Amino acid sequence: MEWETVIGLEVHAQLKTRSKIFSGAPTAYGAAANTQANVVDAALPGVLPVLNGEAVRMAARLGLAIGATVHKRSVFARKNYFYPDLPKGYQISQYEHPIVERGQLTITTASGEKIIGITRAHLEEDAGKSLHEDMGGFTGIDLNRAGTPLLEIVSEPDMRSAAEAVAYLKTLHTLVRYLEICDGNMQEGSFRCDANVSVRPLGETRLGTRAELKNINSFRFVERAIEYEVRRQIALLSSGGQVRQETRLYDSVRDETRSMRSKEEANDYRYFPDPDLPTLLLTEAFLAEVKDAMPELPDAKRRRFGAQYGLSLYDAGVLTASRELAQYYEEAVMAAGGEPKLVANWVAGELAARLNEEGLDIVSAKVTAQALAGLVRRVADGTVSGKMAKDVFEAMWAGEGDADAIIAARGLRQISDDSAIEEVVKQVIAANPKQLAQYQAGEEKVFTFFVGQTMKASRGKANPAKVNEILKRLLTP
Amino acid sequence: MNAEEVERVAHLARLGLNQEERGAYAQDLSRILDLVSQMNAVATDGVEPMTHPDEAGLRLRPDAVSGEIDRNRLLAIAPKTRDGLYLVPKVIE
Numbered sequence: 001m002e003w004e005t006v007i008g009l010e011v012h013a014q015l016k017t018r019s020k021i022f023s024g025a026p027t028a029y030g031a032a033a034n035t036q037a038n039v040v041d042a043a044l045p046g047v048l049p050v051l052n053g054e055a056v057r058m059a060a061r062l063g064l065a066i067g068a069t070v071h072k073r074s075v076f077a078r079k080n081y082f083y084p085d086l087p088k089g090y091q092i093s094q095y096e097h098p099i100v101e102r103g104q105l106t107i108t109t110a111s112g113e114k115i116i117g118i119t120r121a122h123l124e125e126d127a128g129k130s131l132h133e134d135m136g137g138f139t140g141i142d143l144n145r146a147g148t149p150l151l152e153i154v155s156e157p158d159m160r161s162a163a164e165a166v167a168y169l170k171t172l173h174t175l176v177r178y179l180e181i182c183d184g185n186m187q188e189g190s191f192r193c194d195a196n197v198s199v200r201p202l203g204e205t206r207l208g209t210r211a212e213l214k215n216i217n218s219f220r221f222v223e224r225a226i227e228y229e230v231r232r233q234i235a236l237l238s239s240g241g242q243v244r245q246e247t248r249l250y251d252s253v254r255d256e257t258r259s260m261r262s263k264e265e266a267n268d269y270r271y272f273p274d275p276d277l278p279t280l281l282l283t284e285a286f287l288a289e290v291k292d293a294m295p296e297l298p299d300a301k302r303r304r305f306g307a308q309y310g311l312s313l314y315d316a317g318v319l320t321a322s323r324e325l326a327q328y329y330e331e332a333v334m335a336a337g338g339e340p341k342l343v344a345n346w347v348a349g350e351l352a353a354r355l356n357e358e359g360l361d362i363v364s365a366k367v368t369a370q371a372l373a374g375l376v377r378r379v380a381d382g383t384v385s386g387k388m389a390k391d392v393f394e395a396m397w398a399g400e401g402d403a404d405a406i407i408a409a410r411g412l413r414q415i416s417d418d419s420a421i422e423e424v425v426k427q428v429i430a431a432n433p434k435q436l437a438q439y440q441a442g443e444e445k446v447f448t449f450f451v452g453q454t455m456k457a458s459r460g461k462a463n464p465a466k467v468n469e470i471l472k473r474l475l476t477p
Numbered sequence: 478m479n480a481e482e483v484e485r486v487a488h489l490a491r492l493g494l495n496q497e498e499r500g501a502y503a504q505d506l507s508r509i510l511d512l513v514s515q516m517n518a519v520a521t522d523g524v525e526p527m528t529h530p531d532e533a534g535l536r537l538r539p540d541a542v543s544g545e546i547d548r549n550r551l552l553a554i555a556p557k558t559r560d561g562l563y564l565v566p567k568v569i570e
Contacts, residue, residue, distance in 0.1 A: 017540045024543030033561035038546045053537030075528050082491055084565040097528075140562035268489055273528040281534030433491065 001203040001238070005230050007165045007195060008157035012150050013182040014126065014190040015058045019299075021125050021149035022049030022092065023288065029188050037128070037143035039420075043087040048276055051076075053150040053374045056280065059099045059123050060183035060290045062151060065080045065179055065297055068103025070287060076123075076277040084141050085128035093152075095271040096312050098122035099280065105155075105175070106299060107167040117156035126150050151181070157196065157207065162226040166219050169193060174298045178323050186217050193217075197226055198243065199233045199405060200445050202246065208233070209243040213257055215221050216250050225250035229257050301326055309333065318348045328369045335373030339380050346372060350393050367396045375403035385464055388412050414464040418470065421454075424462060424463035428453045439475055478507045 023040035034181060040047045063070035077095040086318060100121035106410040107114050122186040128146035131140050153172065159165045173191055184191045186359055193216050198208035213229055216222045225325075233243050296304075298320055304318035305326070320326045325347070332343045351372065375396065379389045384407060395406045407413060428450060429436055439446040454467050480499045483506065489496045498513065548561065559566040 019540055019542045023548060024538075024541065026542045034548050034552065034563070035546060035561070037548075037551070038544055039551070042551050046553075050538045051535055052540050054540035056537060081487070084568060085564075118564070131562065135559070135562075135564065135567075137567055138557065138559075139566070139568050140559065140564055142562055270489065275529075278529045278533065278535045445527040 003199045003230075003234050003237075004202045004204070005160055005162075005226075006157045006198050006200065007162075007209055007226060008210075009155045009159070009161040009168060010128075010194040010196070011153045011169070012192040012194075013153060013176050013184075015055050015149040015151055015181055016183055017149055017267065019051055019052060020147035020442055021052050021055050021123065025148050027148050027254045029185075029190075030299065031144055033142040034144060037146055041087075041128075041143050041147040043089075045332075049092060049274075051277065052149060055123060056099070056282070057286075057290055058149075059121060059151050060282065060287060061123055061179050061181055062153070062176065062290055063100035063103065064104030065175060065295060066100075066121075067104055068100045068118060068121070068456045070100055070282065070290075072284075072287075073097065073098065073120075074099040074280045074282075076274045076280065077271045078274045079124075079271055081269055083127070084139065085130050085143070085146065087128075087143070087146070091125060091127065092274055092277070093124035093253060094122035099282075105168065105171055108313070109161075109163055109170050110165045114158075114164065114329070115142075115273075116158045117166075119154045119156050121151055121153045123150070124150050124152060132344065132368060135194070157198075162223045163228070163433075165195060166223050169219060169222060171298070174321055178295060178298050180295075186219075189217065192220055194228075195222065195226055197229045197233070199230060199237065208237075209245050211243065211245070211257070212247045213250055214247055214260065219260060221250060221252050224252075224255055228255060232257065232336060246379065262296050295323070305329075308342065311341065311344055315344055318352075319344060322362065328362050328365070331369035332373045332376070335370045336376045336380070337373075342376050342380060343373070345394075346376060350390060354397055366399065367393065371396055371402055378403050378407060382416055383407065384412055384414050385460075388414060388460060413461065414463050415458055415461045416461075416466055418466065421458070421462050421466050421470050423472055423475070425450075425454055425455050425467070428457055429474060436475065440477055447471065447475070478503050478510065 014027075015021075017027060019025060021042065022040050025037050025038040025041055028036065028162075040049060051115065060070045072430055074094055075097040076092050078090040079093045079095070080090040082089055084188065101119070103118040103121070105116050105118060110430045126145050126148040128141055130141060132139055136366060155168065157166060164420040176191070177184045186192075191471050195213040195216065196210045197213060198210035200206065200208040211233070213225050216225050236243055244259075249260045250257050253378075260308040301320045302313065303318045305311055305320055306313050311319070319329045329343065329347050332347065334338050336343055345449055351365065352369065354360075360366075372393075375389055375392055378384050378392075379386060384392060392403055392406050392412060395401075395410070396403060400406055402410070432450070432453065433450055435446050439450070450471050451464075451467055454471065455462055455464070458467075480503050481543075483499050483503045485495065486506075487499075552558045552561070552563070555563045
């Protein structure tokens with residue numbers, strides 16, 4: 001039987017506010033335990049939550065960016081459950097009346113573009129952290145994270161493969177960073193993902209029973225966790241078994257998912273409107289202000305890059321993966337006075353590889369956009385070959401100066417002068433009579449031998465295009 | 478509401494009730510539900526549910542860090558602490 005996979009994703013994006021959603025405590029990551037939890041976060045009796053306006057603004061910004069309805073009325077509700085990392089005994093969230101509903105995101109995979117629906121996005125508070133190791137049989141509670149603003153973004157079950165799920169996540173990840181509402185740091189838990197996964201026979205329109213996968217903290221693990229879960233469910237159904245609706249934890253070390261708790265019993269949160277928080281009302285003026293402050297969005301930027309710089313949509317996507325990278329690219333093109341494709345090759349090629357190797361972000365690149373443009377100009381005008389330019393780039397990265405200084409200091413100037421190259425080629429031919437005879441007898445692959453020898457004799461400085469041209473002329477009897 | 482339902486609700490609220498209390502609460506809660514169900518007789522089609530009586534809306538706070546955090550004073554209230562952490566009976570999912 002052929003099976004179809006159905007995936008819906010819930011993303012928790014930590015909003016980049018300075019203070020918490022309902023208290024004035026700071027939100028910085030990595031502080032000493034409980035130094036960033038005040039009386040509101042610790043839920044002392046008598047305290048009252050006061051909503052952070054910036055968190056509301058950020059939620060509205062996402063809503064407008066995904067073409068959703070940003071409701072002028074939304075309501076905070078209490079989600080009741082007992083767990084020590086949430087000392088109130090309930091989480092303040094939004095339930096029946098979320099701030100954002102019905103948006104969409106366009107994703108691109110190998111099979112083209114696809115629109116993924118976004119059901120809703122709502123504001124809520126994060127819980128604290130539980131530490132189970134080395135606590136002498138107890139659990140340690142750190143409330144620093146308690147009350148950090150979260151935007152929970154819930155997709156429709158529109159994805160049909162792990163690859164689509166990853167593409168959706170990456171698109172959303174790029175978007176929240178463009179909007180400057182979330183830093184996107186997955187290791188620190190700023191961008192977390194739960195995946196609802198089910199399978200059904202191809203052609204069936206009803207949804208199968210789903211499992212909710214938790215604890216997935218990288219794009220790679222999302223893909224692997226979903227693939228494992230799909231295999232597990234298909235094997236189960238194929239052998240006459242049934243999928244249980246439950247929460248499963250992904251274990252990246254063993255590359256498997258395992259049952260965490262049965263959803264049916266845990267799922268009685270008894271939501272009700274929080275009497276401490278009146279209805280959240282947004283004005284037309286507030287929404288207009290948010291709209292006016294909207295930056296160019298990733299999808300629009302990608303299409304503009306394609307049209308304006310003559311790049312493929314794939315390359316444009318790579319270069320617009322972050323706002324900072326796109327800015328670097330545009331600065332380099334401007335400084336180089338054109339050459340958009342050449343600049344694109346260098347930014348997505350050599351520069352990206354180097355950043356990746358050293359685990360650096362584009363903003364800490366050791367070659368500035370202006371410096372890279374200086375090198376690109378020398379490649380474009382033929383001063384250095386592409387191969388020599390790579391050496392120059394390495395030297396620039398090592399801090400040896402700008403492109404022109406390095407080219408001068410190392411005597412790397414490419415030889416493009418016909419007579420000088422002819423001189424070298426003649427010497428090479430004279431020194432290799434055997435290969436010459438072979439070539440003239442029709443063994444064309446010997447040609448590359450001559451190219452190599454000429455480049456070697458010129459210590460890599462001869463213009464390769466010229467070398468080819470002159471060799472062809474002089475080798476022909 | 479029967480004793481079994483009361484027991485379930487009490488468990489969700491982490492309340493311990495004895496046999497006698499379960500019976501008493503079952504009666505009280507049933508009477509409350511009866512009272513509420515009287516309201517079902519009122520026609521409310523087209524009336525938007527009101528979650529809060531105050532229609533002035535929520536007051537928003539500027540995004541600024543404010544107020545003191547005295548960790549030691551907060552930790553001092555807790556029954557058990559260690560290295561700045563609150564200690565609670567072991568919870569493992």
